[in-house]
Amino acid sequence: MTITYKPGYIQELIQALTAQTLPKDEWEWVLVDELWEERHQAAEAVADSKFVFRHIPCPKSPTTNTVKAFNLGLEHCRGELVYCLADYMFPHPRVLERHRYIYEHYGPVIISGPLIDGITITG
Numbered sequence: 440m441t442i443t444y445k446p447g448y449i450q451e452l453i454q455a456l457t458a459q460t461l462p463k464d465e466w467e468w469v470l471v472d473e474l475w476e477e478r479h480q481a482a483e484a485v486a487d488s489k490f491v492f493r494h495i496p497c498p499k500s501p502t503t504n505t506v507k508a509f510n511l512g513l514e515h516c517r518g519e520l521v522y523c524l525a526d527y528m529f530p531h532p533r534v535l536e537r538h539r540y541i542y543e544h545y546g547p548v549i550i551s552g553p554l555i556d557g558i559t560i561t562g
Contacts, residue, residue: 440468440469440470440471440512440513440516440521440522440523440524441468441469441470441471441512441523441524441525441526442470442471442472442497442505442508442509442511442512442526443470443471443472443473443474443526444472444473444474444497444508445474445526446474446477448526448527449470449472449478449482449526450485451529452468452470452524452526452529453482453485453486453489455529455530455532456468456486456489456490456530457489457490458532459490459530459532459533459534459535459536460532460533460535460536461535461536461539463489463490463491464491465539466490466491466518466535467490467491467492467493467516467517467518468486468490468491468492468493468524469493469495469512469515469516470482470492470493470494470495471495471497471508471509471511471512471515472494472495472496472497473496473497473498473499473500473508475494475495475496475497476496479494479496482494493515495511495512495515497511509523520538520539520542522534522535522538538550
């Protein structure tokens, strides 16, 4: 699940999620978006048939309400496991697979990553 209120970077997130090693029929991406009106057609066209994509409009407000957007996203999640992907992160191709593995072996925990950066790009 991702919440966002800023322009840009959605295409990159779609690209990163398309590269995930976890089978595409075992997860979905819920995108809660204050800019839904401006980009829902383009985002849905790119994500179409690559994986299950749920693009949820988030009401615009003069001040971004992260908690409201997060709760709205959780309401639309259908599984028992949620990976929170920030709108500025580029996830490693195995992040969803790793997240599920940790959940299945250790139970409910809060984890993050791995992300691609200068250290993990070669691993």
